[in-house]
Amino acid sequence: MTMTETATVVTGNGPRKILSNSIDLKPGDFSTIPVLDLTLAFSPNLTDRKAVASSLFDACTRVGFFYVKNHGVPSEIISECFQAGRDFFELSLEEKMKIYIKDSENFKGYTPLLGENTDPAGRGDLHEGFDVGYEYSDSKQGGKAMEGVNRWPEQLPGIKAPVTTYFSEMVKLGKKLFQLFALSLDLEEGYFDNLVSGKGGIMRLLHYPPQMEEGLDMKQLGIGAHSDYECFTILAQQDGVEALQVLNKGGEWVGATPIEGTFVVNVGDMMARWTNDLYLSTIHRAINRTGVRRYSVPFFFGVDYESTIEVLESCVSEGRPRKYEPINAGDYIKKRLSETY
Numbered sequence: 510m511t512m513t514e515t516a517t518v519v520t521g522n523g524p525r526k527i528l529s530n531s532i533d534l535k536p537g538d539f540s541t542i543p544v545l546d547l548t549l550a551f552s553p554n555l556t557d558r559k560a561v562a563s564s565l566f567d568a569c570t571r572v573g574f575f576y577v578k579n580h581g582v583p584s585e586i587i588s589e590c591f592q593a594g595r596d597f598f599e600l601s602l603e604e605k606m607k608i609y610i611k612d613s614e615n616f617k618g619y620t621p622l623l624g625e626n627t628d629p630a631g632r633g634d635l636h637e638g639f640d641v642g643y644e645y646s647d648s649k650q651g652g653k654a655m656e657g658v659n660r661w662p663e664q665l666p667g668i669k670a671p672v673t674t675y676f677s678e679m680v681k682l683g684k685k686l687f688q689l690f691a692l693s694l695d696l697e698e699g700y701f702d703n704l705v706s707g708k709g710g711i712m713r714l715l716h717y718p719p720q721m722e723e724g725l726d727m728k729q730l731g732i733g734a735h736s737d738y739e740c741f742t743i744l745a746q747q748d749g750v751e752a753l754q755v756l757n758k759g760g761e762w763v764g765a766t767p768i769e770g771t772f773v774v775n776v777g778d779m780m781a782r783w784t785n786d787l788y789l790s791t792i793h794r795a796i797n798r799t800g801v802r803r804y805s806v807p808f809f810f811g812v813d814y815e816s817t818i819e820v821l822e823s824c825v826s827e828g829r830p831r832k833y834e835p836i837n838a839g840d841y842i843k844k845r846l847s848e849t850y
């Protein structure tokens with residue numbers, strides 16, 4: 510593919526166009542991904558919380574991506590989770606394959622290099638991953654779409670605690686963000702509360718080995734161009750290791766440079782459906798050209814799997830007719846994941 514050709518990415522909500530498939534970033538564009546300060550999101554004063562929600566509205570309608578700072582997640586919990594990721598990926602391939610994701614009915618466990626293909630036009634992603642869901646405390650593991658046990662590596666029982674602790678922190682932050690999403694859409698602050706117990710969250714530990722510039726295969730990136738499936742993603746990036754790129758409205762790739770003390774949050778396809786595409790589920794990809802290993806931890810937060818996602822009335826107008834039929838959240842996610850693995 511030449512630099513100027515356009516490409517189309519197939520997503521669960523229809524095809525999207527990429528105008529430039531160059532690996533080069535558009536310089537000077539980093540500031541187009543806004544940084545939201547969440548300090549006031551925790552204020553007892555509704556007016557303060559609404560002010561943050563209004564910045565969130567702006568970010569979701571213009572960019573679909575934003576950083577959050579002052580999010581309240583203790584830095585030790587984040588660094589211990591990253592350490593768990595590094596330890597996990599150092600296990601032998603044989604050991605990791607004992608919990609191969611494809612042997613699980615509910616997409617839990619290990620994905621080897623090239624085991625996933627996010628962009629249907631690609632030839633596999635150059636990352637390995639470890640997928641974890643809600644850790645059920647009793648033996649009733651559900652059995653419905655996506656519910657089910659986590660699979661922990663036998664040789665590293667010690668990673669369960671830091672990973673599940675991080676998961677719980679993400680659920681807490683995710684619930685707060687859902688409240689901000691509700692306020693931003695002029696809904697009651699608690700509109701989503703009953704739908705987000707945490708059971709609909711998926712967390713991944715990811716490892717991207719460095720990809721050399723020379724001979725770089727545009728169809729085999731760290732993670733190919735895609736949109737996320739859930740309502741929104743909270744991503745922890747390793748400081749100082751740049752890889753994530755976001756497609757702006759002009760069809761150019763913008764670097765989401767790691768900013769210390771922040772998470773990157775992006776709107777996913779389910780929130781796009783809910784808002785009738787008022788909120789943008791923005792295409793992104795990652796290429797690790799830094800020469801060092803990169804680790805990241807996305808947490809995909811969604812509503813409980815039995816929920817119905819139905820376009821919000823407030824997002825339908827004459828100029829924005831209803832685009833999507835109601836869907837069951839669990840079925841939708843399971844279908845999207847089945848297309849990826």
Ligand SMILES: O=C(O)CCC(=O)C(=O)O
Nearest residue numbers: 715732737753795805807
């Ligand atoms: O690792 C990253 O920076 C992005 C990961 C991502 O986009 C995903 O897992 O959906």
Ligand SMILES: [Fe+2]
Nearest residue numbers: 735736737793
């Ligand atoms: Fe993603």
